Amino acid sequence: MKKRNRFLTLFYMVLSCVLCSIAVNWVALPNGFVVTGLTGLSMTAASFVGINYALIFYGLTLLMLLCTFLTLGYKEVSNIIFLSVLYPLVLWVLNHVQVEIILQEKLIAVMLFGVIYGVGAGITYRLGYSYGGTDTLAKILKKKVFRAVELKNIMLTLEGTIMVVMLSAFSLDVVAYAFVGQIIYINCMNYMVFNLGPKLYEVEIICDHPAEIERFIIDEIHKSATIDQVIGGYSKEPKTQLDCVCNSREYVQLREFMRDQGFDCFIKVYPLTHVFGHNKDFHRLDDENLE
Known part of the structure; x- marks a missing residue:
């Protein structure tokens, strides 16, 4: 590869x-x-x-x-x-x-x-x-x-x-x-x-199976995830939230994986304008010569 x-x-x-x-x-x-x-x-x-x-x-x-x-x-x-x-x-x-x-x-x-x-x-x-x-x-x-x-x-x-x-x-x-x-x-x-690259999305996931979803994000779509511990406003119980940035094709793969596995998830998806980082889909932070 x-x-x-x-x-x-x-x-x-x-x-x-x-x-x-x-x-x-x-x-x-x-x-x-x-x-x-x-x-x-x-x-x-x-x-x-x-x-x-x-x-x-x-x-x-x-x-x-x-x-x-x-x-x-x-x-x-x-x-x-x-x-x-x-x-x-x-x-x-x-x-x-x-x-x-x-x-x-x-x-x-x-x-x-x-x-x-x-x-x-x-x-x-x-x-x-x-x-x-x-x-x-x-x-x-x-x-x-x-x-x-x-x-x-x-x-x-x-x-x-x-x-x-x-x-x-x-x-x-x-x-x-x-x-x-x-x-x-x-x-x-x-x-x-x-503008010509893949459309990127931020996906926030709150679920009961964070380890399996994290493994899929890293091993299958080759992105990373940020993990936070949050408190449910209704249940007042501690929950794990995964935050991942991926392109549209990878988002569909991730959504289908969670659906096929039958995970009970709360998911929020945000379209992004620019993302800077080391992944091939992201821009570089030192592209200071461009607006």
């Missing part, structure tokens, strides 16, 4: 890199606009030095990797190291594949770019990894320089500064389209991260 999970994680990370690279090389560039972030900074540098932007981007990501290790430590590096190596490579390879998705309306092309790039980036963030771009640079600046400033404000300032720098190489129209693409891709990415 663990090998399968590692394989799926690797597959999704490669898919993420391919989608983002397609958005940049096959949609953005053929339609005459660029992108923001470190990629846009690389494109700006490439227009002056004549080196392929993907190679410049590779250098910037490796520099970012080193700075991250020196300032934020190994834990943060472990979240970006694989994509810091893979994504620039995929970006460079697809830059040499002659495929162009050209649309008559540039605004539609920008929207297509935003959707493809947002889906690709969202896959990565759902897995708990990062490309090590301006989000990582913002974390470094917050820790070492602007400790009192909110991370999102640092990120906005970085993106704005990069777009101003891009004006030295590209027209205002080109940069404006890049800005619109940025807005669309961020919204698509946030939807992928926070």
Whole structure:
């Protein structure tokens, strides 16, 4: 099971890199606009030095990797190291594949770019990894320089500064389209991260067979449970309450188990918006770059 999970994680990370690279090389560039972030900074540098932007981007990501290790430590590096190596490579390879998705309306092309790039980036963030771009640079600046400033404000300032720098190489129209693409891709990415996953529910169970239900929760649906001792308001007797967070499919399994076993239970079910934790269905608490 663990090998399968590692394989799926690797597959999704490669898919993420391919989608983002397609958005940049096959949609953005053929339609005459660029992108923001470190990629846009690389494109700006490439227009002056004549080196392929993907190679410049590779250098910037490796520099970012080193700075991250020196300032934020190994834990943060472990979240970006694989994509810091893979994504620039995929970006460079697809830059040499002659495929162009050209649309008559540039605004539609920008929207297509935003959707493809947002889906690709969202896959990565759902897995708990990062490309090590301006989000990582913002974390470094917050820790070492602007400790009192909110991370999102640092990120906005970085993106704005990069777009101003891009004006030295590209027209205002080109940069404006890049800005619109940025807005669309961020919204698509946030939807992928926070809304596309399984619906989660908090299930509170008061019953006379807590040990059997707890065993089912842990062994069968692979979630955990919080156990509390409560007092029944009517009977005034001590009772055991189980509190579990699970997705909709797991909730149905749990409900059917209790029904088939004939347990006499009092159950409350609450739909949840976001849950942060280490389970594959939960978000990570350090996803501070996303709202």
